[in-house]
Amino acid sequence: MIRITVIGSGNVAQHLIKAFTKSDLVEIVQVFSRKKEVLSSLIGFEKIVSAFEDLKEADLYIIAVSDKAISEVSKQLPFQNRIVVHTSGTASLAVLDVKNRNGVFYPLQTFSKTKEVDFSTVPICLEAENPYDYRVLETVAKSISTAVYPINSEQRKALHVSAVFVNNFTNHLYQIGQEICEEHQVPFAILKPLIQETAEKVKTLNPIDAQTGPAKRNDSTTIEAHLAYLTNEKQKNIYTILTQSIQNNDKKL
Amino acid sequence: MIRITVIGSGNVAQHLIKAFTKSDLVEIVQVFSRKKEVLSSLIGFEKIVSAFEDLKEADLYIIAVSDKAISEVSKQLPFQNRIVVHTSGTASLAVLDVKNRNGVFYPLQTFSKTKEVDFSTVPICLEAENPYDYRVLETVAKSISTAVYPINSEQRKALHVSAVFVNNFTNHLYQIGQEICEEHQVPFAILKPLIQETAEKVKTLNPIDAQTGPAKRNDSTTIEAHLAYLTNEKQKNIYTILTQSIQNNDKKL
Known part of the structure; x- marks a missing residue:
């Protein structure tokens, strides 16, 4: 013992x-x-x-x-x-x-x-x-x-910063999803299976291979429509910066 | 039939x-x-x-x-x-x-x-x-x-934009988590249970109630240490804007 x-x-x-x-x-x-x-x-x-x-x-x-x-x-x-x-x-x-x-x-x-x-x-x-x-x-x-x-201590810092991205920030994106739904009288429950499936996919797929959506497709019509639809500046900023970050992925490859 | x-x-x-x-x-x-x-x-x-x-x-x-x-x-x-x-x-x-x-x-x-x-x-x-x-x-x-x-069509737009946040953008945050881990020779697998638990929590808790981390705690020492640790400007920008957005939550309440 x-x-x-x-x-x-x-x-x-x-x-x-x-x-x-x-x-x-x-x-x-x-x-x-x-x-x-x-x-x-x-x-x-x-x-x-x-x-x-x-x-x-x-x-x-x-x-x-x-x-x-x-x-x-x-x-x-x-x-x-x-x-x-x-x-x-x-x-x-x-x-x-x-x-x-x-x-x-x-x-x-x-x-x-x-x-x-x-x-x-x-x-x-x-x-x-x-x-x-x-x-x-x-x-x-x-x-x-x-x-x-x-x-080691240096690696643990990397883990902790990464954890902020995949846990704290991800949870905040859930919150924004909920805000947008509630603003338009849509039950947030509709999105919960998608949230589960998004997390589920990363068990077997690399995140970069699981990426989908308008940013990944460079679908500027949808991106512009989404930005026009959002009424909140904070949400628009986050949408823009994450969209650009996904689009820059492909440039790196 | x-x-x-x-x-x-x-x-x-x-x-x-x-x-x-x-x-x-x-x-x-x-x-x-x-x-x-x-x-x-x-x-x-x-x-x-x-x-x-x-x-x-x-x-x-x-x-x-x-x-x-x-x-x-x-x-x-x-x-x-x-x-x-x-x-x-x-x-x-x-x-x-x-x-x-x-x-x-x-x-x-x-x-x-x-x-x-x-x-x-x-x-x-x-x-x-x-x-x-x-x-x-x-x-x-x-x-x-x-x-x-x-x-209806108007509500469906809200759902689609929300889905971009909780699925496309969340998956991109997973990717950033993986990048930070790999840069420091840490297996990304260590973070996978945290990703699952983050998604699991939202089944029963409101995202705003599930929020944790340095931004939520207004822990500026950790936030500054994380920003100093990140080597990539894109990651720093995303860290900053999402941290500010979480901190603004509390101001709204």
Whole structure:
């Protein structure tokens, strides 16, 4: 059994606690949280501590707190030479205090409080300072997920920026689609199967090969009709810049 | 049995022929195509005609050709006062020759030749000039799909523009995500579960409520770090304009 302590009580911490609880290979020693109530349904009350000096020995400490708090939390840990990781997509390994053996345990998924996540398909990106520590992280990650990757801090930045495009920005395009529908009394539900199919296609096709639509076809009549139809300047700008970007694809080839 | 003739041999025509063949409520009388070979695996050779004068009587003629050919094809039809529809998201009902009773039968999905589509979940948007003809279209549509909607020409434009945002543009964001990953030797596969989850969330959450990320959080440190990390001007522009658009959301509320 690998003995783990989780530090934090937010979204990521809670989803990790749930996933570890189901695993036979790891054991949660303690959870550090200033707000004990938040975790009451997830873990025995006696395992929740809110003072750093109450932290017991563990094989791995996972700091799952907001990016800006990671460094300070790592400084406060009252021990050294143990494996300490954070779960951030943006923070580098170097933000952790050097007194411990540091690493990163970054689950790349969008977690919301209201929606259950099947952790077994969540990619976990790992980084460690030495091969032994990496092995420990890998064992822990594989106990909850089938998709485990070695990713260094530089690569993790690429992943995080890419995630902003495929998740945050994509979701915003869904919102614009909904706005246009509602402005014209059309149920947004009509578009939901298309949204699913668009995501489904990328499982088997390269996005560039799956591209369709007026921009791809250089169908300027439709593009102009769409721009004339849109009443909102923000939407027109986004339409224009993404259309140009798709059209520039073909020039590159 | 409702007797249908399909005019065209492209993607939409082929998917419709496949779907109608499985239905017990409709019968395909003929398919009009200049290229008989394309359809040889889908329908008996004797049912394929390539001269308009060979078209037999049917209850419904579905013109599934490119937008710019619809009008000309409808003019060439050697009969009048029958139900004739097109399958376009952009063309209005008025492009069809007035000698027939016109309508629209628009399946809103992204069809590709290589990927099977489950037609039962494809929304079909219908428009007709009178209630009787609408009833015929509705019966046909419901024989292949569970999602059938009355949508007039003006509403259909809204749907088509929205579809460009949620399908064409979203797919392009996937492509940019892939480009950033590949530039930094990161497997794009790591992002695929996130893409699926993003689409999955919109089934139950409003996009505006599902929004996460640095733009939503007004996390200017991360936004600046991302812009500094991106090496491509096109990507920087798209990042900037979509970030601003997400940030403007909150101002509206």
